[in-house]
Amino acid sequence: DSGVTQTPKHLITATGQRVTLRCSPRSGDLSVYWYQQSLDQGLQFLIQYYNGEERAKGNILERFSAQQFPDLHSELNLSSLELGDSALYFCASSVEGGLRDEQFFGPGTRLTVL
Amino acid sequence: AQTVTQSQPEMSVQEAETVTLSCTYDTSESNYYLFWYKQPPSRQMILVIRQEAYKQQNATENRFSVNFQKAAKSFSLKISDSQLGDTAMYFCAFMIYSGDDMRFGAGTRLTVKP
Numbered sequence: 211d212s213g214v215t216q217t218p219k220h221l222i223t224a225t226g227q228r229v230t231l232r233c234s235p236r237s238g239d240l241s242v243y244w245y246q247q248s249l250d251q252g253l254q255f256l257i258q259y260y261n262g263e264e265r266a267k268g269n270i271l272e273r274f275s276a277q278q279f280p281d282l283h284s285e286l287n288l289s290s291l292e293l294g295d296s297a298l299y300f301c302a303s304s305v306e307g308g309l310r311d312e313q314f315f316g317p318g319t320r321l322t323v324l
Numbered sequence: 325a326q327t328v329t330q331s332q333p334e335m336s337v338q339e340a341e342t343v344t345l346s347c348t349y350d351t352s353e354s355n356y357y358l359f360w361y362k363q364p365p366s367r368q369m370i371l372v373i374r375q376e377a378y379k380q381q382n383a384t385e386n387r388f389s390v391n392f393q394k395a396a397k398s399f400s401l402k403i404s405d406s407q408l409g410d411t412a413m414y415f416c417a418f419m420i421y422s423g424d425d426m427r428f429g430a431g432t433r434l435t436v437k438p
Contacts, residue, residue: 212368243426252428252429252430252431253415253417253428253431254428255425255426255427255428266425268425298367300369302369312371312374313371313426315368315369315370317366317367317368318367318368318369
């Protein structure tokens with residue numbers, strides 16, 4: 211158990227819909243990362259937040275957005291869902307978000323778009 | 325652009341034997357981190373080992389060690405005394421100092437046979 215929690219564990223929805231994935235970082239960690247793992251794209255970094263501010267952005271679609279709240283939990287919002295958005299979405303956290311910090315991954319949320 | 329290549333989609337090894345997983349990367353940067361992550365059937369992402377590019381000494385964590393060849397841009401993972409619990413997907417990852425965008429390889433599925 212990494213200490214990072216993600217909800218829900220599974221999510222099934224239809225194309226065109228919008229969903230919100232939630233992540234709670236380890237106690238004391240200020241930085242949160244979001245990753246997408248899909249069969250065709252592999253494991254990809256989406257976005258990073260540090261203490262409520264966006265720090266780095268990767269291959270995140272415009273239909274996706276994220277935020278980190280004052281209590282440091284984070285939400286990833288996926289809208290206008292397409293079949294290709296079906297994937298495992300991981301959240302990770304680290305102490306300060308620096309390169310020397312180990313990232314601890316949550317168990318992931320499996321999103322299925324039908 | 326930074327890329328990470330894992331040329332072995334699947335490998336298998338007998339319990340107690342040694343196996344080496346290959347990873348090559350491409351970058352023009354001189355300062356970066358390299359990682360190996362393990363993803364067991366539970367889908368949790370677990371950091372196995374990491375190497376800082378400026379360190380010539382190969383990183384070691386118990387039964388896991390790396391062979392880091394900076395000039396060849398190679399970062400292989402050696403697992404000694406393989407155990408059944410080592411069965412997992414293994415991802416090689418790369419992160420440059422000046423950014424927080426972690427790039428992953430496609431992964432190698434390792435099966436340890438009894």
